Amino acid sequence: MTDIAIQTPLGGPTLPQERRLVTEIPGPRSLELHARRVAAVASGVSSTLPIAVVAAGGGVIVDADGNSLIDLGSGIAVVNVGNAASNVAAAVSAQAAAFTHTCFMVTPYEGYVAVAEHLNRLTPGDHEKRSALFNSGAEAVENAVKIARHATGRTAIVVLEHAYHGRTNLTMALTAKSMPYKAGFGPFAPEVYRVPMAYPYRWPGGADACGPEAAAQAIDHIRTEIGATNVAAILVEPIQGEGGFIVPGAGYLPALVEFCQANGILFVADEIQTGFGRTGRWFASEHEGIVPDLITTAKGIAGGLPLAAVTGRAELMDAVHAGGLGGTYGGNPVACAAAVATIEMIDREGLVARAEQLGTVLRSRLNAMGVEDGGLGDVRGRGLMQAIELVKPGTTTPDPDRVKAVLASCHAQGVVTLGAGTYGNVIRFLPPLVIGEDLLHEGLDVVADALARSEGTSI
Numbered sequence: 375m376t377d378i379a380i381q382t383p384l385g386g387p388t389l390p391q392e393r394r395l396v397t398e399i400p401g402p403r404s405l406e407l408h409a410r411r412v413a414a415v416a417s418g419v420s421s422t423l424p425i426a427v428v429a430a431g432g433g434v435i436v437d438a439d440g441n442s443l444i445d446l447g448s449g450i451a452v453v454n455v456g457n458a459a460s461n462v463a464a465a466v467s468a469q470a471a472a473f474t475h476t477c478f479m480v481t482p483y484e485g486y487v488a489v490a491e492h493l494n495r496l497t498p499g500d501h502e503k504r505s506a507l508f509n510s511g512a513e514a515v516e517n518a519v520k521i522a523r524h525a526t527g528r529t530a531i532v533v534l535e536h537a538y539h540g541r542t543n544l545t546m547a548l549t550a551k552s553m554p555y556k557a558g559f560g561p562f563a564p565e566v567y568r569v570p571m572a573y574p575y576r577w578p579g580g581a582d583a584c585g586p587e588a589a590a591q592a593i594d595h596i597r598t599e600i601g602a603t604n605v606a607a608i609l610v611e612p613i614q615g616e617g618g619f620i621v622p623g624a625g626y627l628p629a630l631v632e633f634c635q636a637n638g639i640l641f642v643a644d645e646i647q648t649g650f651g652r653t654g655r656w657f658a659s660e661h662e663g664i665v666p667d668l669i670t671t672a673k674g675i676a677g678g679l680p681l682a683a684v685t686g687r688a689e690l691m692d693a694v695h696a697g698g699l700g701g702t703y704g705g706n707p708v709a710c711a712a713a714v715a716t717i718e719m720i721d722r723e724g725l726v727a728r729a730e731q732l733g734t735v736l737r738s739r740l741n742a743m744g745v746e747d748g749g750l751g752d753v754r755g756r757g758l759m760q761a762i763e764l765v766k767p768g769t770t771t772p773d774p775d776r777v778k779a780v781l782a783s784c785h786a787q788g789v790v791t792l793g794a795g796t797y798g799n800v801i802r803f804l805p806p807l808v809i810g811e812d813l814l815h816e817g818l819d820v821v822a823d824a825l826a827r828s829e830g831t832s833i
């Protein structure tokens with residue numbers, strides 16, 4: 375045991391915004407927790423960086439050994455407004471003191487309705503909308519599928535290569551990648567069909583041709599092998615998340631939307647990772663000029679509390695019979711209070727514009743790293759959702775080993791970074807939208823250094 379006086383400091387924006395290493399990472403207290411965890415927690419649940427968190431806020435995470443790490447992950451795009459944001463924490467404690475649960479399906483309350491009103495107002499399109507609240511992203515996606523099938527009377531759901539939509543049985547079927555998400559967990563739900571994704575970096579005909587060509591292939595596949603009249607919905611992430619922050623080639627999503635409209639198919643945008651200002655817009659669909667029929671949200675919605683939603687055209691959402699949607703905890707009042715405070719904070723602090731502005735900083739730093747490094751195959755993303763794809767220099771062969779080395783080096787230097795990608799060869803950057811610009815630069819200095827040190831390690 376060290377004698378560092380860490381009495382679980384309060385988190386939130388008051389935490390010193392600095393990288394501070396006082397032990398190795400993970401330090402002795404973190405290792406103690408890790409030993410308990412290995413003995414108590416199922417090993418199928420793994421952690422990227424096994425420190426013992428005691429506080430977090432702004433752009434830092436503090437561990438039990440007194441180390442302060444720069445957070446470039448936001449708990450996977452969740453704490454867009456920062457950890458323990460003071461108004462979110464205040465709203466949570468006030469609501470918890472008033473009442474913690476009644477079940478909205480038994481005796482309703484204002485917070486749920488307020489969240490629905492915000493979502494209906496903020497999501498793309500000025501048509502009349504309705505929302506329903508759930509607990510997790512996967513649950514929202516499942517409900518979007520239920521609603522789409524019910525409203526159209528059709529069963530087939532079309533998803534994309536490299537897609538990620540969750541870990542429940544239906545959402546495993548919707549997700550593309552086998553290891554670790556699906557391997558050994560089948561059989562999977564039927565009536566799910568996968569079509570080509572416009573992946574500019576890896577498109578055989580080149581990035582410029584990618585959007586139109588991939589759309590044509592996807593539509594041809596739907597027409598000939600699924601049958602357009604059987605399709606209830608096409609489900610897409612407007613920027614793919616776990617798949618590697620793939621921004622669809624220009625024209626791809628608008629072409630799919632047009633095909634949907636011509637064929638009575640619903641276009642469903644999974645904005646669970648891209649939502650709530652992350653990409654420099656409230657929702658990433660706005661970059662594409664598209665208006666989805668249904669939108670799923672979660673992650674960034676409630677400053678870290680579990681909450682998710684489906685928002686969509688009133689006539690579709692209201693097509694389901696009374697009692698057909700819901701769940702015991704969906705739209706929990708404490709989570710709703712956090713969501714209202716989070717949405718108000720994004721508005722008040724101008725965090726959408728801040729994500730766009732810091733995104734240009736992030737992009738220029740990543741581009742600069744790419745100029746010096748033949749292994750940086752691609753730099754992509756929008757706002758504060760950007761990534762680098764690592765390959766063997768001079769090829770497009772994925773280099774997942776180098777990603778592992780870079781991540782390990784960043785972690786040892788006190789910067790929380792995450793991997794991603796179908797081939798495990800992507801490093802993604804998801805800092806809180808409130809991170810200080812200096813801290814972002816310092817985190818990226820560590821990344822640049824880790825990249826330089828790993829050069830040639832896996833050729």
Ligand SMILES: *Cc1c(COP(=O)(O)O)cnc(C)c1O
Nearest residue numbers: 510511512538539540615646647
């Ligand atoms: C994280 C994620 C999900 C699943 O959300 P959970 O809350 O983990 O169930 C679904 N879709 C996308 C795009 C995601 O990023």
